Amino acid sequence: RRSSTQAEDENGLDNPALEETTLANTTQQPPSLPEGEITMIEVHRTNPYIELGISIVGGNETPLINIVIQEVYRDGIIARDGRLLAGDQILQVNNFDISNVSHNCARAVLSKPCTVLHLTVLRERRFGSRTQSQTERDESFHITLLKRDSNEQLGIKLVRRTDEPGVFILDLLEGGLAAQDGRLCSNDRVLSINGHDLKHGTPELAAQIIQASGE
Numbered sequence: 001r002r003s004s005t006q007a008e009d010e011n012g013l014d015n016p017a018l019e020e021t022t023l024a025n026t027t028q029q030p031p032s033l034p035e036g037e038i039t040m041i042e043v044h045r046t047n048p049y050i051e052l053g054i055s056i057v058g059g060n061e062t063p064l065i066n067i068v069i070q071e072v073y074r075d076g077i078i079a080r081d082g083r084l085l086a087g088d089q090i091l092q093v094n095n096f097d098i099s100n101v102s103h104n105c106a107r108a109v110l111s112k113p114c115t116v117l118h119l120t121v122l123r124e125r126r127f128g129s130r131t132q133s134q135t136e137r138d139e140s141f142h143i144t145l146l147k148r149d150s151n152e153q154l155g156i157k158l159v160r161r162t163d164e165p166g167v168f169i170l171d172l173l174e175g176g177l178a179a180q181d182g183r184l185c186s187n188d189r190v191l192s193i194n195g196h197d198l199k200h201g202t203p204e205l206a207a208q209i210i211q212a213s214g215e
Helices: 077-081 103-111 177-181 203-211
Strands: 002-009 038-044 054-058 067-072 089-093 116-122 140-147 156-159 167-172 189-193
Touching (some): 054 203, 089 103, 140 177, 156 203, 167 203, 189 203
Parallel strands (some): 002 140
Antiparallel strands (some): 156 167
16 A cells, blocks of 8 residues: 555644754765664763764654654764764753653753763664555545644654655554554555655655654
């Protein structure tokens, strides 16, 4: 199943601002974090006020729910450490749980000055090939999800796959707008959102589009 999703908000949505910067290409191969496992890493900085050099998306007011690294900027603290990559989830910062907080709250926690930063992170296990039963239904369809108020969540968890490009639905959160609508399912591929082509997109890009859908 393939879907084109449109998200609308009757009352408008105050979206978290996202920093826009050119993604830097790093030449060295970073050490690999294990996929599908929660890992704690320790990051040191001599000046506690130096920025980490990352931008984030997500927050409990977004479809991602969790806080996800959008970009790692070249020559930043995190880039020099070499272990974290775009797409990694940050679950805790110095033992403070940010797995279900607002975008702005997470930004504030990550911005607190400290010389030693303990991060609890998760690199999701990327999906392998879809089974035959999942690929049999290959029709495309369009749906419109209309928020009744700005606090209502779409409740869609989006992921990438290893075997094909694009954005896929990992799960629908119980009580969310998408689950109540009933037409979207786990493993559906999202082809576009509000007219933005996602055939070769990423979950992070999809989240930005949904965050900006306060129409």
